[in-house]
Amino acid sequence: MPYYRSVGHVPQKRHTQHRAADGRLYFEELMGEEGFSSDSSLLYHRSIPSAISEYRAWELPDLSTVANHPLVPIHLSTHKLFDESVTGVDAVTGRRLLLGNADVRLSYVVADSTSPYYRNAIGDECLYIEAGEAVVETVFGDLEVGEGDYVIIPRATTHRIVPKGRVRIYAIEANSHITPPKRYLSRFGQLLEHAPYCERDLRGPEEPRMVDGVDVEVYIKHRGPGPGGLAGTIHVLPDHPFDVVGWDGCLYPYVFNIADYMPITGKVHQPPPAHQVFEGNNFVICNFVPRKVDYHPLSIPVPYYHSNVDSDEVMFYCGGDYEARKGSGIGQGSISLHPGGHPHGPQPGAYERSIGAEFFDELAVMVDTFRPLELGEGARATDDGVYAYSWVRGDHAETGSTDG
Incomplete structure (x- = not known):
């Protein structure tokens, strides 16, 4: 992200003691890109973010692909993929893969149900909201989203998607990070005058989302032996991952309409x-x-x-x-x-x-x-x-x- 944000309660100096009112230490987590050499944020958890009490495989939906051969231009009708009378579809496990290669996968989903907690450990996601409204709950806080919104979710961000009714989503899943074009940015990361949008147009989380809970399942998409080199795992966490009292930095999910x-x-x-x-x-x-x-x-x-x-x-x-x-x-x-x-x-x-x-x-x-x-x-x-x-x-x- 091109600019710094601070949300909730963070200590005056990074990597120093941060305590609750009763004296308990919060646990600092660095979420960073490119091996400590690019954008990052520091999140302060009430519980240890590494704790796992159980784990099992997640059988991903069909992600197989076939070559476009013989080579032809193609027209697809996404609105025919989902029966409007069918309910119980969520925006993570309900995605249907349209097109893909080693760099990006393009999927579509019509969702009406809350997704599981989810983390894409392969790359950033860009969700385009074709129609409807939803709340994207994240470890950084909530994002209210609606028609015409792009939602940029950094790699490995724990989140879930809560539709308000029925929501249509075009999902662009990268095997890399998704950023504004380099030619729009100054060498320090500010969007320049010739860019077709600026920081004022970007919406990020405003408050931490703190939730109590135990034995929370998080679905993780990661590199592995499945089609396209992908696999899925479910981690059961002893404490809720949405326990962050504050965070700051330049890496976080955001929305652009x-x-x-x-x-x-x-x-x-x-x-x-x-x-x-x-x-x-x-x-x-x-x-x-x-x-x-x-x-x-x-x-x-x-x-x-x-x-x-x-x-x-x-x-x-x-x-x-x-x-x-x-x-x-x-x-x-x-x-x-x-x-x-x-x-x-x-x-x-x-x-x-x-x-x-x-x-x-x-x-x-x-x-x-x-x-x-x-x-x-x-x-x-x-x-x-x-x-x-x-x-x-x-x-x-x-x-x-x-x-x-």
Whole structure:
């Protein structure tokens, strides 16, 4: 994180005695990245945070993937993955894997039940709230989240997700950290003037969350022998992990709402890096928000056809009407995968229709990866099978209708 926060009660000097009113010592925990060489926070616990009374394996949901072969662009319909009449789904164990590689996994879930306490020991998570509201309870404190929120949860942060009704979540799980793009930051970590958002837009925990409890189960996703090199373990803790009386530092979960993103526009069409919001190792996250578009008198506002030769491109369409995809069958909750090796761009007619447009009312979250993505079980279940033909005009279409 680019700036320091202090929440609750912490001692004046770090690594010194911090005691309760009755004289008991609190237990200091350093949560830090890159082996004490990057951002960290110090948390002060009432109980020893290392204590485990039991442990057992957690059988993860299906995380197997298959290659996108033969290589084709794909359209997925996430809203078909979950039956609205089904209840009892939580936002951790209920995720269905759409796409993944060695750097990132993209999942989707519609949850109505409280998740187990959870810790991702592999990498940071970015949860995009497509619809609904929830409380993300964390060892640092609570985060109230709702539609359009990105929730950044650092690696190994113990938390659980408590929906308020039904909540739709697009989960981006990294095998690394997720941060603002380096070009947005000063060498000291402050968001710069040309960045499309600033520290005022970020919401962090305001108060510690202290809970009493014993024999608390924490589900841990970690490196192991399962599909994708992943495994799961459940630790039973003798005391509740939410026993932190105070913490301070530059590492903590936070929320950023997509409506606070200030789009960068230009006289002619701006490339995707102008829309970037976060980055991880070997992938970036961009968002396309409602905005004024190009103002050159001969401009074509939709994207030019492009071969992003080093990347796979994944678009999650979550609001408005995405101009370049009209006529392809893509709608709310759709995901398109445009793999490296395939030149892609506007659907037939969109290129011409966009001329003269002054404003686009569209909302989409994009993930570009620098290693090929494979298909998870969620993608295999919702691939429409015809999107690859959607650029073919009229009688040349091999499958007839391309309405998806």
